[in-house]
Amino acid sequence: MANETASSSSNRLHLSLLENAYDSFNESVSRADLADSDSRHWKHAVLHLVHSLELFLKQRLVDEHRLFLFENVDRPTKTVSLELALKRLVALDVALDADAVRAIESAIKWRNAITHYEVDLHTAEVRANYLLLFDFIDLFHQQHFGDEGITEHVHLENREIAARMLRSSKREMLQFDGTTMHRSWPAKLLAAQKTETVSVSGVEFNRIRWGQESIWPSMRADGYVPGERCRDCAAQIGKLHGPGCCVEECPRCGGQFTYCDCEFDDSVLWDLLNENAQGLSDETPSDGA
Ligand SMILES: [Zn+2]
Numbered sequence: 454m455a456n457e458t459a460s461s462s463s464n465r466l467h468l469s470l471l472e473n474a475y476d477s478f479n480e481s482v483s484r485a486d487l488a489d490s491d492s493r494h495w496k497h498a499v500l501h502l503v504h505s506l507e508l509f510l511k512q513r514l515v516d517e518h519r520l521f522l523f524e525n526v527d528r529p530t531k532t533v534s535l536e537l538a539l540k541r542l543v544a545l546d547v548a549l550d551a552d553a554v555r556a557i558e559s560a561i562k563w564r565n566a567i568t569h570y571e572v573d574l575h576t577a578e579v580r581a582n583y584l585l586l587f588d589f590i591d592l593f594h595q596q597h598f599g600d601e602g603i604t605e606h607v608h609l610e611n612r613e614i615a616a617r618m619l620r621s622s623k624r625e626m627l628q629f630d631g632t633t634m635h636r637s638w639p640a641k642l643l644a645a646q647k648t649e650t651v652s653v654s655g656v657e658f659n660r661i662r663w664g665q666e667s668i669w670p671s672m673r674a675d676g677y678v679p680g681e682r683c684r685d686c687a688a689q690i691g692k693l694h695g696p697g698c699c700v701e702e703c704p705r706c707g708g709q710f711t712y713c714d715c716e717f718d719d720s721v722l723w724d725l726l727n728e729n730a731q732g733l734s735d736e737t738p739s740d741g742a
Pocket residue numbers: 663683684685686687688694695698699700701
C-alpha cells in the first residue's frame with residue numbers, strides 16, 4: 454500500500470496525515486473502478502474512502518491545533534474517531550454546512566454497516582452514497598487545503614476514473630428541499646409511503662413514522678424534538694421513512710429496521726429497494742460526457 458508518493462525505505466514507512474489520506478483515496482478510486490464489474494469491490498472502495506475522509510478531517514483539526522487530533526488533549530495518546538472529529542470541527546465552528554454534516558454522518562453509517570453487519574447492501578445505494586461522499590471530499594479538500602480539486606492528488610492512472618465519478622455525481626445528485634441527494638431518492642421516498650405495514654409470518658405491524666420512534670417521549674422530556682426531516686432519508690415529520698433508512702425503528706423488535714433480525718414476509722417495500730437498485734444500475738455511467 455506504500456505508494457511512490459510516500460517517503461518509504463525498505464524497512465520504514467512514513468506517511469503524513471495528508472499523504473495517508475491521498476493514499477486511501479487513491480486505493481478507493483481503484484476499487485470503485487473495479488466495482489463497476491464486480492460489486493464485491495464496493496466494500497473496500499467505501500472503507501478506503503471513509504478512511505481518507507477521517508484523515509482529511511484530522512488534518513483539518515491539526516491545522517487548528519495539533520492537540521485537537523487527540524481524544525483527550527491532556528493525554529495525547531489516542532487520536533479522535535471520525536465521530537469525534539466531526540463533533541470537534543462543528544464545535545470549533547469550522548465551516549461545515551448541513552450538507553457536509555449529512556455527508557459525514559452518512560459516511561459513518563455506511564462504514565458501520567459494512568464493518569459491523571453482514572454485508573448485504575444494494576449496489577445502487579452504495580454507489581449513490583459513494584458518489585455523494587466523493588463529491589463532498591472534493592469540495593472539503595478545495596475549501597480547506599488550498600483550492601485544488603482532489604483529482605490533482607489522484608495517481609495518473611486513476612485520474613480519468615476520478616474525473617468520471619465527479620461528473621456522475623454532479624449529474625446524479627439534486628437539491629431536494631435544501632438537501633443534496635441522489636436524484637432517484639424523492640421518488641423512492643414517495644413510493645415508500647404506500648407501504649404502511651410489514652408482516653412477519655402473516656402478523657402485521659404498522660411501520661413507525663419519523664418522529665414516532667420510541668425514544669421520543671424521553672427525548673421530548675429532555676427538551677429535544679425531532680427535526681422537520683429525518684436526517685438520513687429526509688422523510689418529513691409524521692411520514693414514513695424511505696427504504697433502507699437507518700433511523701427507522703422496527704415495529705416488531707424495536708431495533709433498527711434496516712438491520713434487525715426480524716424475518717419479514719415479502720413486501721413491495723423490499724421490491725421497491727430492489728427495483729430501484731436495478732433501475733439505478735442500468736444508468737451506471739461509462740460515459741465521457
Ligand atoms: Zn428516515
